[in-house]
Amino acid sequence: MESNAKPSVVIVDDEEMVITSLRAFLRLETDFQVEGFTDAEKAVEFLHGHPVDVVVSDYLMPKMNGIQFLAKAKESQPEASRVLLTGHADKQSAIQAINEVQLFQYLEKPWENSQLLLVIQSGIERARLIRDLRDKVSELDAAHSSIKQVNKRLLQAFL
Amino acid sequence: MTAAEPSAAELRRELETSRRQLLENYKMASLGRLLAGIVHEINSPIGSILSNNQVSVRSLELLQDALREAQASGSAPSDKALDIVETLSGLASVDKIACARIASVIRGLKTFSRVDDSELRKVDIHEVLSDALRLTGCEFRRRIAVEVDFAELPEVECHPQLMNQVFVNLLINAAQAICGEGKVAVSTRLEDGWAHIAISDTGCGIKPEDQAKIFTQGFSTKPLGIGTGLGLSICKQIVEESHRGRLEFDSEPEVGTTFHIRIPVLQEKNRAE
Numbered sequence: 314m315e316s317n318a319k320p321s322v323v324i325v326d327d328e329e330m331v332i333t334s335l336r337a338f339l340r341l342e343t344d345f346q347v348e349g350f351t352d353a354e355k356a357v358e359f360l361h362g363h364p365v366d367v368v369v370s371d372y373l374m375p376k377m378n379g380i381q382f383l384a385k386a387k388e389s390q391p392e393a394s395r396v397l398l399t400g401h402a403d404k405q406s407a408i409q410a411i412n413e414v415q416l417f418q419y420l421e422k423p424w425e426n427s428q429l430l431l432v433i434q435s436g437i438e439r440a441r442l443i444r445d446l447r448d449k450v451s452e453l454d455a456a457h458s459s460i461k462q463v464n465k466r467l468l469q470a471f472l
Numbered sequence: 473m474t475a476a477e478p479s480a481a482e483l484r485r486e487l488e489t490s491r492r493q494l495l496e497n498y499k500m501a502s503l504g505r506l507l508a509g510i511v512h513e514i515n516s517p518i519g520s521i522l523s524n525n526q527v528s529v530r531s532l533e534l535l536q537d538a539l540r541e542a543q544a545s546g547s548a549p550s551d552k553a554l555d556i557v558e559t560l561s562g563l564a565s566v567d568k569i570a571c572a573r574i575a576s577v578i579r580g581l582k583t584f585s586r587v588d589d590s591e592l593r594k595v596d597i598h599e600v601l602s603d604a605l606r607l608t609g610c611e612f613r614r615r616i617a618v619e620v621d622f623a624e625l626p627e628v629e630c631h632p633q634l635m636n637q638v639f640v641n642l643l644i645n646a647a648q649a650i651c652g653e654g655k656v657a658v659s660t661r662l663e664d665g666w667a668h669i670a671i672s673d674t675g676c677g678i679k680p681e682d683q684a685k686i687f688t689q690g691f692s693t694k695p696l697g698i699g700t701g702l703g704l705s706i707c708k709q710i711v712e713e714s715h716r717g718r719l720e721f722d723s724e725p726e727v728g729t730t731f732h733i734r735i736p737v738l739q740e741k742n743r744a745e
Binding site for chain 1: 511512515516517518519520522523524526527530531534559562563566569570613615653
């Protein structure tokens with residue numbers, strides 16, 4: 314993913330009003346690309362084709378809960394930062410999430426806009442660092458194998 | 473009988489006080505059970521309203537700047553100004569929906585918090601049912617579809633808070649009986665001077681071996697610690713003793729259960745059974 318592309322955030326919550334509010338806030342304060350989904354299945358589909366930096370999800374949703382969704386998000390895009398935003402004051406679920414899906418942060422509803430923004434910004438930074446690192450490692454691997462190739466040919470030329 | 477032993481009248485009074493206390497305790501237990509769902513129900517709209525308010529305040533500042541700029545330079549306001557107005561308008565609509573949601577939950581709670589008056593009152597039983605549905609709606613939320621079929625009913629003479637508790641109890645049971653998605657149907661019919669209210673679910677049903685026992689005080693199929701096993705026995709008491717009605721059910725395991733509440737529309741005219 315291009316590091317000069319706009320940061321991309323996916324928000325999943327079965328309440329349309331939450332998505333509208335979050336989108337309005339992010340639009341006002343940032344230039345992030347924001348995609349909202351009330352249906353977790355559709356969000357999973359979207360993640361297959363579109364690289365994102367941060368995925369924010371509610372916990373209590375019909376059909377698929379937030380942890381199940383974030384697990385699928387992790388499978389599809391492991392480098393994207395996963396945030397659980399929930400009114401379900403169940404600390405056990407949060408702890409479960411932190412371990413199971415390597416949750417980046419957990420926020421309780423009602424959320425504080427400024428805090429949420431900080432979390433998303435850190436999440437974007439983290440996702441980009443990881444992607445850059447992976448790209449660099451790939452480059453190094455590629456460079457390493459081509460050096461090995463060159464070495465091999467050199468040796469063959471001298472033997 | 474010695475002078476120290478309580479009279480029959482005293483015993484009756486004590487029993488009545490104990491009964492009232494038990495009903496009150498049960499009402500509180502029900503409320504506690506519903507609270508988690510209610511908090512969750514209110515949390516999202518409040519989150520939206522708080523966020524929208526903050527965004528609105530900030531947007532109005534920006535709008536003010538944009539308009540002042542336009543005024544100072546004598547030109548038309550920028551597109552950004554119109555953009556901001558559109559956003560504010562959208563947020564105001566969301567706030568309206570959010571407030572309506574909170575108001576609805578509170579309305580449902582009000583019935584519960586009213587002090588139980590022992591006076592019989594003529595009420596629209598559909599309103600009592602709707603209040604109960606509103607309160608338990610937090611439990612159902614998109615997991616369970618609710619179907620309502622209200623017939624023409626005259627005002628029913630009853631203790632509305634007690635009937636409300638019965639409805640809430642049966643609706644909670646219905647929600648708990650359904651694993652995952654399902655349906656709850658509430659219907660009313662007038663049957664020869666009696667109001668017949670049916671509450672059915674597509675849940676796991678009541679096992680044949682349990683059916684004879686479900687109205688027994690202390691009987692519960694829920695895991696230890698959840699539920700006191702008082703619910704249905706209290707409902708039966710409320711319907712049959714306080715309202716001279718009947719509480720019955722039919723149930724098929726794996727298919728569902730329907731509870732039938734029948735109470736006379738008018739209490740005085742009802743012949744004692």
